[in-house]
Amino acid sequence: MRAQSKHQLTSQRFFHDVLPTIIFLLPGFGLFFLFMLGPMGYSLRMSFYNWNLANPEMSTWVGFDNYIKALNDPVFRHAVLNTLIYTIITVSVQMVLGLCVAVLLNQQIRGRAFFRVSYYFPVITSWVIVSVLFEYLFNGQVGLVNYVLKDVLHITTTNLRWFIDDRLFFVPMTLLAIWKGVGWTTIIYLAGLQAIPAELYEAATVDGANGWQRFRFITLPLLRTTLVYLLIVLVIGGLNAYVSFFLITNGGNPLDRTHSILTWMYKVTFLKRDFGYGAAISYWLTLFVFLISLLQLKLLQKTADY
Amino acid sequence: MKSQKSILKLVSAIITLAVFLTACASATTPVADHATQQPAANGSTATEAPAQSPASIAKVTVTYWHSMSNPETEQFNKVIAAFEAANPDITIESTRYASDDNSFQNAMVTAMSSKTFPDAARMDIAWVSQYAADGVLMPLDGQMSDFNAISKAVFPGPLSTNFYQGHYYGLPLDTNTQVLLWNKQVFQAAGINEPPKTLTEFADVACKLSDKNKEIYGYAQGGTYFWASAPIFYAMGGKIVDDKQTTATGYINGPQSVAAFTMLKSLYDKGCMSPNLLGGGIATDAGHGEGKYAMIIDGPWMVDKYKSMYPDFQTNFALIPTGPDGTTSSVVGGEDVVIFNSAKNKEATMKWLSYLMSPDAQRIMAEVGIMPTLAGLQNDPALPPYFGIFMEQLKTAQARVPHPKWSQMDDAINQAYQRILLGEQPVQASLDQAAEEINALLK
Numbered sequence: 020m021r022a023q024s025k026h027q028l029t030s031q032r033f034f035h036d037v038l039p040t041i042i043f044l045l046p047g048f049g050l051f052f053l054f055m056l057g058p059m060g061y062s063l064r065m066s067f068y069n070w071n072l073a074n075p076e077m078s079t080w081v082g083f084d085n086y087i088k089a090l091n092d093p094v095f096r097h098a099v100l101n102t103l104i105y106t107i108i109t110v111s112v113q114m115v116l117g118l119c120v121a122v123l124l125n126q127q128i129r130g131r132a133f134f135r136v137s138y139y140f141p142v143i144t145s146w147v148i149v150s151v152l153f154e155y156l157f158n159g160q161v162g163l164v165n166y167v168l169k170d171v172l173h174i175t176t177t178n179l180r181w182f183i184d185d186r187l188f189f190v191p192m193t194l195l196a197i198w199k200g201v202g203w204t205t206i207i208y209l210a211g212l213q214a215i216p217a218e219l220y221e222a223a224t225v226d227g228a229n230g231w232q233r234f235r236f237i238t239l240p241l242l243r244t245t246l247v248y249l250l251i252v253l254v255i256g257g258l259n260a261y262v263s264f265f266l267i268t269n270g271g272n273p274l275d276r277t278h279s280i281l282t283w284m285y286k287v288t289f290l291k292r293d294f295g296y297g298a299a300i301s302y303w304l305t306l307f308v309f310l311i312s313l314l315q316l317k318l319l320q321k322t323a324d325y
Numbered sequence: 326m327k328s329q330k331s332i333l334k335l336v337s338a339i340i341t342l343a344v345f346l347t348a349c350a351s352a353t354t355p356v357a358d359h360a361t362q363q364p365a366a367n368g369s370t371a372t373e374a375p376a377q378s379p380a381s382i383a384k385v386t387v388t389y390w391h392s393m394s395n396p397e398t399e400q401f402n403k404v405i406a407a408f409e410a411a412n413p414d415i416t417i418e419s420t421r422y423a424s425d426d427n428s429f430q431n432a433m434v435t436a437m438s439s440k441t442f443p444d445a446a447r448m449d450i451a452w453v454s455q456y457a458a459d460g461v462l463m464p465l466d467g468q469m470s471d472f473n474a475i476s477k478a479v480f481p482g483p484l485s486t487n488f489y490q491g492h493y494y495g496l497p498l499d500t501n502t503q504v505l506l507w508n509k510q511v512f513q514a515a516g517i518n519e520p521p522k523t524l525t526e527f528a529d530v531a532c533k534l535s536d537k538n539k540e541i542y543g544y545a546q547g548g549t550y551f552w553a554s555a556p557i558f559y560a561m562g563g564k565i566v567d568d569k570q571t572t573a574t575g576y577i578n579g580p581q582s583v584a585a586f587t588m589l590k591s592l593y594d595k596g597c598m599s600p601n602l603l604g605g606g607i608a609t610d611a612g613h614g615e616g617k618y619a620m621i622i623d624g625p626w627m628v629d630k631y632k633s634m635y636p637d638f639q640t641n642f643a644l645i646p647t648g649p650d651g652t653t654s655s656v657v658g659g660e661d662v663v664i665f666n667s668a669k670n671k672e673a674t675m676k677w678l679s680y681l682m683s684p685d686a687q688r689i690m691a692e693v694g695i696m697p698t699l700a701g702l703q704n705d706p707a708l709p710p711y712f713g714i715f716m717e718q719l720k721t722a723q724a725r726v727p728h729p730k731w732s733q734m735d736d737a738i739n740q741a742y743q744r745i746l747l748g749e750q751p752v753q754a755s756l757d758q759a760a761e762e763i764n765a766l767l768k
């Protein structure tokens with residue numbers, strides 16, 4: 020009897036708690052397996068083969084050759100360098116600028132809602148549209164930026180060919196990312212700022228702390244979790260840069276020098292049709308992102324202290 | 326109370342799952358293209374429809390992919406309508422992809438990896454041998470009953486682009502080539518009344534009509550890919566590989582090819598050719614239409630393109646100027662239509678191909694600048710008059726290398742050209758490197 024009631028109890032628990040949970044989770048997990056884990060596993064397999072797209076069964080096993088090939092590939096190395104420079108510039112500027120804007124927008128200023136919407140507007144605009152816009156602005160022959168630099172400010176005497184030079188092209192590319200991204204960091208900062216108890220500021224003011232001291236000793240330490248979150252998400256986003264590079268420099272033009280890691284992966288995969296190598300490049304990127312995220316979490320792991 | 330809550334939880338969970346599954350199910354029904362004719366549209370009353378529908382014949386659907394432009398797609402809907410009217414048992418479901426090579430190539434590659442090819446497709450003549458080598462195309466000779474008749478009726482050049490290792494894997498749907506476009510107003514303003522006849526004249530005129538500081542150039546190319554420089558390359562006597570496709574040494578880096586790229590490099594350095602070809606500049610079509618680029622080299626579709634872009638603009642064509650040996654040349658372009666091995670209903674698909682190759686269908690498409698491949702239509706009064714110059718140019722135009730790895734050869738030449746323009750390597754050294762890269766692809 021006792022055993023049965025116990026069994027009844029568990030089956031009751033199963034029907035009341037476990038089963039609904041499973042059913043609720045099923046669609047999400049189904050999608051996750053179908054569209055994320057499945058393809059990831061498939062491309063992991065591809066990365067160890069000289070992959071034959073039309074007849075996968077005829078692919079030949081090459082071990083880690085594709086991974087080694089990437090390390091010896093000058094274009095891949097250049098793409099990694101480009102991606103790192105792009106990430107460092109865009110992430111640091113977005114984090115600092117976003118914080119400044121958030122602190123300003125957190126004050127009781129006139130037209131606050133208007134400014135918040137204005138800063139957020141580029142975020143909701145599609146990457147494609149923003150890329151096309153910047154392509155026009157920085158057109159090497161008739162762009163607005165060249166007009167201002169050459170004909171209004173007279174800083175240069177000739178039009179700058181923004182997208183032909185593998186250093187100059189960072190200017191439009193990073194400005195685009197910063198302009199488009201800063202609104203989002205601002206919103207996240209604002210959420211973090213609003214979670215800081217007002218009493219702390221009141222107490223500090225009573226103790227005679229000035230504005231800078233309040234920011235340095237209250238705001239900044241209590242924003243730590245927000246900072247970590249932003250840093251990780253922005254770095255991952257930066258390393259995954261694709262759309263703007265693909266649209267603006269047509270993936271690497273000229274001479275494959277303006278690639279991001281992903282545009283080179285794309286070219287290798289879809290134009291050169293080297294699917295194994297393309298998969299290996301994407302796994303290098305995955306590993307890279309994973310390690311950096313781990314490092315960031317470790318370095319900044321400290322609980323908020325209030 | 327607690328159990329009621331649990332039941333509620335379970336029920337809502339099941340509902341969620343059900344909603345999710347039905348959403349999935351409805352998503353798998355094929356999305357009808359705008360080209361697909363909806364028979365329901367003329368069924369005026371609901372009571373009449375069920376009485377008629379069981380009587381209708383069992384329909385087969387043929388899926389067809391293409392990457393035509395806006396005016397071409399609109400015109401193409403007329404072809405579909407005509408075919409469906411003549412074959413009430415076949416429905417054509419056409420899907421349009423963006424007309425740049427990348428998007429369409431992507432769709433093809435995705436289809437290949439997931440084995441979801443359409444029944445038939447229109448593809449660039451340079452792609453057929455690649456897909457034939459992949460083993461995904463159906464050989465049409467011996468399978469299609471009217472193959473012999475059609476292959477005799479078309480121009481041999483475009484037909485040959487379908488040939489791969491003993492079989493024909495497609496039919497030449499349309500053909501084209503590039504000629505010189507010269508902006509008459511710009512020419513006349515500089516006191517020149519005629520387009521250049523020789524490439525030497527061409528270079529002189531290009532420089533005469535350039536003003537680098539105002540971003541005005543005598544000549545502009547759309548990019549550094551081979552198609553863009555091919556007409557000048559071939560007119561200068563350039564060759565990529567030998568006819569038997571055994572080597573590129575002495576061809577892509579031979580004296581004529583070197584001379585062709587040396588000429589382009591000199592135009593670029595002197596500011597007589599727009600720097601837009603390296604990226605981030607004014608596009609050739611807009612630049613020519615607005616008078617910033619006096620000359621560009623492009624195809625027959627430009628007439629309809631300018632009709633919508635600049636309605637007042639008068640397009641003027643001329644043959645590609647002649648090279649050192651006194652002959653003009655250009656590059657053969659066009660599209661072939663192919664059937665995939667995986668096609669579900671091959672009979673209906675072959676019927677569709679035959680119709681696409683018929684004089685009727687070719688005449689309809691010619692109205693929007695698509696040149697027919699049927700030799701019998703060459704002097705057809707229904708064809709637009711400007712086809713004449715393209716027909717003339719086609720006589721000397723050359724095909725790119727019909728090889729499964731052509732797109733990689735194209736990339737090798739593209740990169741060599743970029744190295745030349747940016748001054749990274751002298752012309753000869755750069756083309757020597759390209760020859761080595763192409764030789765590796767020929768093996």
